[in-house]
Amino acid sequence: MTASDGSAHDGYAHLTSRRRTLITLSLLACAFLAMLDGTVVGTALPRIVEQIGGSGSGSGSGSDSWYVWLVTAYLLTSSISVPVYGRFSDLYGRRRLLLSGLALFLAGSLACSLAGSMEALIVCRAGQGLGAGALLTLGMALIRDLNPPSRTEGLIRMQTAMGTMLVLGLVGGPIVGGLLADHAGWRWAFWLNLPIGLTAAVVLVLVLPDRRPAVVPSGRLDVAGVLLLTAGLSLTLTGLSLKGTPADGHTPPWTDPTVAGCLLGGLALLALLVPVERRASVPVLPLRLFRHRAYSALLTGGFFFQAAAMPVGILLPLYFQYVRGHSATTSGLLLLPLMLGMALSNRLTSAALLRSGHVKPVLLTGAGLLTAGTAAFFALDTATPTPLICGWLLIAGLGTGPAMGGITIATQNSVPAADMGTATAGSALAKQIGGTFGLACAQSLMGRHGADAASSAPVIGSTVAWGGAVAGVLALAAVFAMRDITIPTPSGRGGALSPSPRPSPPTAARTAPRVRRPDL
Secondary structure: OOOHHHHOOHHHHOOOHHHHHHHHHHHHHHHHHHHHHHHHHHHHHHHHHHHHOOOOOOHHHOHHHHHHHHHHHHHHHHHHHHHHHHHHHHHHOOHHHHHHHHHHHHHHHHHHHHOOOHHHHHHHHHHHHHHHHHHHHHHHHHHHHHOOHHHHHHHHHHHHHHHHHHHHHHHHHHHHHHHHHHHHOOOHHHHOHHHHHHHHHHHHHHHOOOOOOOEEEOOOOOHHHHHHHHHHHHHHHHHHHHHHOOEOOEOOOOOOHHHHHHHHHHHHHHHHHHHHHHHOOOOOOOHHHHHOHHHHHHHHHHHHHHHHHHHHHHHHHHHHHHHOOOOHHHHHHHOHHHHHHHHHHHHHHHHHHHHHOEOHHHHHHHHHHHHHHHHHHHHOOOOOOHHHHHHHHHHHHHHHHHHOHHHHHHHHOOOOHHHHHHHHHHHHHHHHHHHHHHHHHHHHHHHOOOOOHHHOHHHHHHHHHHHHHHHHHHHHHHHHHOOOOEOOOOOOOOOOOOOOOOOOOHHHHHHOOOEEEOOO
């Protein structure tokens, strides 16, 4: 049998520098669209609800309901499609899946821009999310394909660029969305995607090689697994979203029939997925990956990293605006230390991982900084000096960096190379669910203090501190329990972790016949 690893890199090894740069820029553009879309559209939501929220039959449900479902529709489809895209890219190649996802995202963006009612916009937003699931996940996997361990400097630069784009998306997205909604119309929040996405699509079609695995799966498509996975994740994320999004002026309790029903139903379906995947010849969720202790620990760590970090960026603007009386623009600028810390730490994390070859010390340091930075908000009050708050934000940002590129790099190196797309998708999904869970818990804590919680400095501070400290300690425990992962480095200090065979020589890989894989 010819191992799929054998052709893992030869399709890209002979790319010229110019072609490699064009491909990389296009992949970064795809990832940037996925990062930017949520923040740009989020700022325009009030204007959208104001202009078309009263049309159709649902106007009586209130603007809060429209907010919930506009956000939830995109969150659901973009999240549940991530593991499917990741797994299928390992089995059938990434190029066609990425282009299909990009086409679906752009078609959804165009449909959203033309929507005349909230019902239509929600449906189009869900379709847009189905495509968005491919952009960041497959973009990151392809960047890893283009920059194997032998191209360490290239991968460090790419992780730095990804971190910078995340910061630009989080900071610049709301500003761009506000400007578009106020001066050009909210529909431009969706039209903005078209020129960027179409340019990236043309470059990828013309320049990106169509590299497929050297072996083809022989079993039947795991339809039951796909259905159970998507349904289980949909219900779970819906429950968390409803819990974390106040409606009609209050946050529903965990015992609310809708919230509890969605969560219990989703968890039950995910439990049923386990025996189905054990019997599947080509499982959509290979359970054998979870036998890699490091992989399971990294997913758990990524979940709690994001759960600790999410309330900081969501709740601190409330403090700056409602407690300190700053404008929305000023509150965004005051979050720059958090973003600066994230960008700087992401750069340092990637460099440290790929130059030392050791994962555990870097992730432990990040989890410790995140725990300390968020726990400091126990001392937040109405008179806390702004420079001190910015210092806490900087520490929290420095601790969040490893959850960006660092955990992704470590996850990709914790499993066989043939499963890299699945591992990348699993890491992204775990962080997405972790952030949603963290926000739901934060809203639950805030809801205990009534309608005035958003204007209370002690409530905001204790919510950020409790959520960040508890989740940060759990992230520390998850990383501490894992075995250290060694990553291959040019100097040879890191060892190869993957238990799969070393790649075959390029010539042998190119000339070997495609064979069918009897068991995955």
